Amino acid sequence: xxxxxxxxxxxxxxxxxxxxxxxxxxxxxxxxxxxxxxxxxxxxxxxxxxxxxxxxxxxxxxxxxxxxxxxxxxxxxxxxxxxxxxxxxxxxxxxxxxxxxxxxxxxxxxxxxxxxxxxxxxxxxxxxxxxxxxxxxxxxxxxxxxxxxxxx
Amino acid sequence: xxxxxxxxxxxxxxxxxxxxxxxxxxxxxxxxxxxxxxxxxxxxxxxxxxxxxxxxxxxxxxxxxxxxxxxxxxxxxxxxxxxxxxxxxxxxxxxxxxxxxxxxxxxxxxxxxxxxxxxxxxxxxxxxxxxxxxxxxxxxxxxxxxxxxxxxxxxxxxxxxxxxxxxxxxxxxxxxxxxxxxxxxxxxxxxxxxxxxxxxxxxxxxxxxxxxxxxxxxxxxxxxxxxxxxxxxxxxxxxxxxxxxxxxxxxxxxxxxxxxxxxxxxxxxxxxxxxxxxxxxxxxxxxxxxxxxxxxxxxxxxxxxxxxxxxxxxxxxxxxxxxxxxxxxxxxxxxxxxxxxxxxxxxxxxxxxxxxxxxxxxxxxxxxxx
Amino acid sequence: xxxxxxxxxxxxxxxxxxxxxxxxxxxxxxxxxxxxxxxxxxxxxxxxxxxxxxxxxxxxxxxxxxxxxxxxxxxxxxxxxxxxxxxxxxxxxxxxxxxxxxxxxxxxxxxxxxxxxxxxxxxxxxxxxxxxxxxxxxxxxxxxxxxxxxxxxxxxxxxxxxxxxxxxxxxxxxxxxxxxxxxxxxxxxxxxxxxxxxxxxxxxxxxxxxxxxxxxxxxxxxxxxxxxxxxxxxxxxxxxxxxxxxxxxxxxxxxxxxxxxxxxxxxxxxxxxxxxxxxxxxxxxxxxxxxxxxxxxxxxxxxxxxxxxxxxxxxxxxxxxxxxxxxxxxxxxxxxxxxxxxxxxxxxxxxxxxxxxxxxxxxxxxxxxxxxxxxxxxxxxxxxxxxxxxxxxxxxxxxxxxx
Numbered sequence: 001x002x003x004x005x006x007x008x009x010x011x012x013x014x015x016x017x018x019x020x021x022x023x024x025x026x027x028x029x030x031x032x033x034x035x036x037x038x039x040x041x042x043x044x045x046x047x048x049x050x051x052x053x054x055x056x057x058x059x060x061x062x063x064x065x066x067x068x069x070x071x072x073x074x075x076x077x078x079x080x081x082x083x084x085x086x087x088x089x090x091x092x093x094x095x096x097x098x099x100x101x102x103x104x105x106x107x108x109x110x111x112x113x114x115x116x117x118x119x120x121x122x123x124x125x126x127x128x129x130x131x132x133x134x135x136x137x138x139x140x141x142x143x144x145x146x147x148x149x150x151x152x
Numbered sequence: 153x154x155x156x157x158x159x160x161x162x163x164x165x166x167x168x169x170x171x172x173x174x175x176x177x178x179x180x181x182x183x184x185x186x187x188x189x190x191x192x193x194x195x196x197x198x199x200x201x202x203x204x205x206x207x208x209x210x211x212x213x214x215x216x217x218x219x220x221x222x223x224x225x226x227x228x229x230x231x232x233x234x235x236x237x238x239x240x241x242x243x244x245x246x247x248x249x250x251x252x253x254x255x256x257x258x259x260x261x262x263x264x265x266x267x268x269x270x271x272x273x274x275x276x277x278x279x280x281x282x283x284x285x286x287x288x289x290x291x292x293x294x295x296x297x298x299x300x301x302x303x304x305x306x307x308x309x310x311x312x313x314x315x316x317x318x319x320x321x322x323x324x325x326x327x328x329x330x331x332x333x334x335x336x337x338x339x340x341x342x343x344x345x346x347x348x349x350x351x352x353x354x355x356x357x358x359x360x361x362x363x364x365x366x367x368x369x370x371x372x373x374x375x376x377x378x379x380x381x382x383x384x385x386x387x388x389x390x391x392x393x394x395x396x397x398x399x400x401x402x403x404x405x406x407x408x409x410x411x412x413x414x415x416x417x418x419x420x421x422x423x424x425x426x427x428x429x430x431x432x433x434x435x436x437x438x439x440x441x442x443x444x445x446x447x448x449x450x451x452x453x454x455x456x457x458x459x460x461x462x463x464x465x466x467x468x469x470x471x472x473x474x475x476x477x478x479x480x481x482x483x484x485x486x487x488x489x490x491x492x493x494x495x496x497x498x499x500x501x502x503x504x505x506x507x508x509x510x511x512x513x514x515x516x517x518x519x520x521x522x
Numbered sequence: 523x524x525x526x527x528x529x530x531x532x533x534x535x536x537x538x539x540x541x542x543x544x545x546x547x548x549x550x551x552x553x554x555x556x557x558x559x560x561x562x563x564x565x566x567x568x569x570x571x572x573x574x575x576x577x578x579x580x581x582x583x584x585x586x587x588x589x590x591x592x593x594x595x596x597x598x599x600x601x602x603x604x605x606x607x608x609x610x611x612x613x614x615x616x617x618x619x620x621x622x623x624x625x626x627x628x629x630x631x632x633x634x635x636x637x638x639x640x641x642x643x644x645x646x647x648x649x650x651x652x653x654x655x656x657x658x659x660x661x662x663x664x665x666x667x668x669x670x671x672x673x674x675x676x677x678x679x680x681x682x683x684x685x686x687x688x689x690x691x692x693x694x695x696x697x698x699x700x701x702x703x704x705x706x707x708x709x710x711x712x713x714x715x716x717x718x719x720x721x722x723x724x725x726x727x728x729x730x731x732x733x734x735x736x737x738x739x740x741x742x743x744x745x746x747x748x749x750x751x752x753x754x755x756x757x758x759x760x761x762x763x764x765x766x767x768x769x770x771x772x773x774x775x776x777x778x779x780x781x782x783x784x785x786x787x788x789x790x791x792x793x794x795x796x797x798x799x800x801x802x803x804x805x806x807x808x809x810x811x812x813x814x815x816x817x818x819x820x821x822x823x824x825x826x827x828x829x830x831x832x833x834x835x836x837x838x839x840x841x842x843x844x845x846x847x848x849x850x851x852x853x854x855x856x857x858x859x860x861x862x863x864x865x866x867x868x869x870x871x872x873x874x875x876x877x878x879x880x881x882x883x884x885x886x887x888x889x890x891x892x893x894x895x896x897x898x899x900x901x902x903x904x905x906x907x908x909x910x911x912x913x914x915x916x917x918x919x920x921x922x923x924x925x
Contacts, residue, residue: 014348015878021344022282022877026567032289033572038823044296046303046318075215106218106309111317120303188883279737279744279880285569351738351879504741504882 040147043122048105050123051098053141054116062142063117066091073112078102098141100126101134123147162186168506170199175510176273177517181494183506190498190506195491200521208481213239213448214313216481221307223483224519226269228308229262229298230461235481236311237392238457238468240442242450243313250438251315252394253431257328258301258310259393259459260424260431264335265294266462266514267417271342274414274511278355283342290338293331300327314444325432332425339421347415356410360497360509363408372490374464376513379416380408386460398430410512417514449476463487463514483522487515542634546623554769555585561872568876579827580818595758600663603755607661612760615654615767619774622647626777627702629787629856640701641693644778645686651767652678658764659752671752673883674742678733680890685729687898691722692782694905705786712793714785721901723783725894727870730775732890734768737875741883776867777860784863787856804858805846812838 008014024030034041043049054063066083082095110120125148128134164185170178178199184192204223208216220235221228233255240247247255268291272284295305300321302310310316346352362372367380377384385402387395403419405412450472458467464486473479490513497509531538559574559581566573574581599608625640627633637643652675659671692715696704708715716723732739743751753764780786791797812835819831845854881889 009350014350018345018349018877019873021341022568022873025570026564030570031567031572032292032570035572035575044300044303046301046321047299048303073215075211075218104218104307105304106307107303108215108218275879279740280878281565282569282876285571289570345877346879349879351881354885355879355882502882502884 043124047122048107048120050121050126051141052119052121052144053096053138054119055142062093063115064093064096065115066093067114069112069114070109070118073108075106075108076102076104079109096138096141098136099134100136101131163191176515179517181506183503185503188502190501190503193495193498195494197520200517202522204522205481205483208478210477212476213478217312218307218309221309222518223485223522224461224463224516225306226516227262227266227462228306229258229310230459230466232309232311233259234457234459234461234466235468236313237459238455238470239313241457242453242455242470242472243444243448245314245442245444247315247442248439249394250436251440253435254316254320255311256393256395257428257431260427261294261297263424263462264421265291267421270417270514275346277507277511280346283345286338286341290335293334297327297331313448315441319440325435328428328432332428335425339418343418353411355508356414359410359501359505360512361407361409362493362497366496367493370493372464372493374486374490375413375416375420376464376490376493378403379405379413381405386458386465392459398427400427410508413512447476449474458484461486463516464490485519485522487519491515491520539634546634547620550620550623550770550773554766554773555589557769557773557868558588559585564869564872565876579822579830592762593759598757600755602663604661604663607657611654611658611661612756612763612767614657615651616763618647618651618654619767619770622774625701626781627705627786628860631853632857633702636700636702638700641689641699648774649682651771654767655752658756662755664755667752667754670742674735674752677739677742677886680887681729681732684890684894684898685726685733687895687902688722688726688729689782691719691901691905694902694909695719701781705781705788708785709788709792714783716783719783719905721897725898726779726783729894730779731874732886734771734775736871738878738880739886741880741886744880772868772871773864776864779867780860780863787860789855789859801851801855804851804854805842808838808842808845812842
């Protein structure tokens with residue numbers, strides 16, 4: 001061991017270097033805490049959160065054409081699409097059930113939809129007090145994300 | 153003769169139970185001790201078995217991709233990469249270069265993220281409680297990039313069979329390069345705190361030694377193998393994607409102890425940054441999806457494809473019987489094989505070192521049990 | 523009226539002593555409670571996060587919440603445990619830790635008693651706390667706490683030797699065992715003992731880190747080890763007592779280190795007239811604290827927090843004004859500097875906890891017996907030789923040469 005290494009060992013240089021680093025971290029600008037729920041984190045545009053059935057913004061009618069591709073694409077088969085044939089032999093959506101308790105938010109249903117009717121939004125606060133509340137029907141899906149207010 | 157075996161007080165069997173703050177998951181280890189020294193051990197796994205391989209038999213090839221992320225939940229992108237490449241090999245699909253470079257960028261980012269988590273938890277097991285917060289902050293930056301790209305932080309489902317679903321978002325290259333510049337000095341900070349610290353050296357040098365021959369005999373791969381001095385990295389030996397077109401070195405250790413594995417993983421993080429920079433330079437506009445039909449029906453064949461996951465060699469053996477569902481998917485998890493080295497590595501050490509050695513093997517129980 | 527009160531107290535010394543004891547106990551209990559809060563905050567800032575923020579403004583009521591929680595927990599005594607010893611063990615630790623404060627001088631004019639064998643008393647009584655650990659582990663009737671207690675007590679005993687030897691170095695310079703006289707000696711020499719005995723100071727710091735089971739020597743109570751320590755079977759208020767004893771030990775050890783090495787209640791450079799303006803530090807410090815509290819409080823979004831902080835800030839300003847009155851300023855000098863130094867020492871304890879990994883048990887004992895004790899012994903021998911040579915009695919002394 002050279003003389004420099006010996007001096008480093010005696011004067012605890014390696015320990016002091018570590019101490020200097022941790023001391024420098026006490027400046028307020030280094031704090032990396034998000035105070036949730038006072039401040040909600042900004043999520044990405046492509047974030048795969050709670051599902052939503054989109055409506056046509058002008059007419060208010062649903063964009064879904066009841067093609068059933070989302071139900072076929074889902075690995076967990078948790079989407080149930082109900083339709084009926086109108087007088088001119090077109091499909092019209094009646095019921096749409098989505099079981100959130102089994103969903104793994106993989107996005108395959110969103111990818112499969114040809115008309116961008118089914119979309120996974122940025123809502124991540126989807127906890128509910130009962131199992132029944134996790135099965136969303138068409139009305140809840142069309143409502144879209146409803147962020148909960150936690151503070152005044 | 154009365155049964156006097158229980159009077160043999162020199163050997164004690166202690167259970168390091170499934171619920172333990174330091175076993176990185178639900179791992180049960182039965183230790184046979186002589187006083188404080190470990191004579192032998194037995195690892196009992198299966199507490200997290202979810203039947204992933206059985207699920208694969210009942211899903212189509214594309215439907216199975218999200219399930220693969222859940223095995224090594226710490227590094228989901230590389231899991232997906234392995235499976236998707238195995239199926240592409242089965243189909244004979246060529247992935248366009250833009251998709252290849254993007255996959256490499258995301259896989260190397262995931263490697264850095266996995267090693268950061270390993271570093272934080274390993275230091276925490278050995279008593280240093282600050283690096284874990286710093287490494288998780290850096291990991292947060294990577295997860296933000298992943299979230300911006302594919303919409304989820306942990307269970308990413310980033311790749312599709314044949315290429316990518318999403319093209320790069322605006323500002324992807326800028327954010328990735330900004331991250332590369334940001335993480336270099338941070339890795340230096342971790343080294344300041346740990347690499348020359350005398351307490352860290354005392355705790356990790358000479359602990360959990362695994363020689364090169366023993367490592368090859370047991371089949372361990374990844375940083376554990378490289379820490380023991382064997383130069384074997386699947387990215388160099390059997391290159392996949394475009395790894396043969398980028399420049400990087402493979403760090404190897406000398407003594408095969410915990411300290412060498414620590415140094416190997418730190419170097420791998422730095423090399424991963426190097427790879428990412430090169431891939432970002434080579435990104436060129438182009439298609440992101442290869443020629444794959446809507447319904448994936450591979451011919452009757454079987455293929456084994458392995459990649460260099462952050463934890464070691466992750467292999468997928470896919471058997472197809474010509475239908476839309478695979479007949480069998482067998483996963484070769486790196487953590488499962490590496491765990492077999494635990495017994496050999498802790499013989500003769502003290503109980504306090506068992507925690508260090510489990511940490512240095514970098515096991516994720518999701519992968520071990522599937 | 524005040525004269526009568528003073529005369530009454532002079533005539534009945536027991537009453538004055540009782541008042542002092544009560545003051546010291548109450549202040550100490552408060553300090554230890556908020557020491558836990560300070561540790562959480564310091565560790566949090568080192569780790570780039572914020573620490574307790576929700577209970578009260580900036581988490582200031584966290585110790586109250588913790589205390590209430592521990593009091594309300596179920597009182598579990600393991601079956602087969604030695605009941606009376608189980609109940610007595612934490613009490614022994616706490617009593618040993620608190621009793622030592624009787625011999626510590628907080629200021630030139632404020633101490634409960636000045637024993638002429640101060641240091642001996644302190645070292646002896648603080649060692650009694652080890653009984654609390656051993657008895658706690660033994661009476662739990664379970665082999666994990668017993669092993670943890672044995673390891674912990676072996677560690678404490680080993681590092682007591684090193685700490686004692688380091689203290690002997692100071693005694694050689696100070697000619698006396700009395701704590702007050704050690705500080706007065708430092709005032710006479712005009713220099714703190716740490717500059718004359720740096721090696722002893724470093725050894726003392728490391729030894730007391732091991733004494734109080736703090737990082738990097740806290741293996742016996744680490745969570746990631748198999749033996750979870752001697753206080754595994756304790757819950758609720760008894761666990762709180764052990765916790766209290768540990769933090770009181772921390773404060774105790776810091777007070778001793780400050781008295782022996784860092785000049786006790788003396789201000790820096792006590793004999794240098796040019797630095798006399800440092801007398802006004804208490805006022806400056808209180809004003810600074812008031813400004814900081816007001817700045818913190820005014821940033822808050824919640825109205826109640828703003829009022830609380832404005833009130834606290836006003837209180838600090840008032841205190842600063844009261845302290846600026848010359849008689850009060852003179853009286854408060856000693857306590858102020860002592861408090862600042864002890865706080866710095868305690869902060870260093872928390873700083874080490876946030877930075878270093880921990881030693882394995884055999885490495886810990888290795889460091890204690892093979893590095894600390896020989897080094898402390900060498901320090902004592904060297905100090906003794908130097909003192910003899912520099913005392914002028916020996917013809918080959920330096921003063922004889924210099925003339």
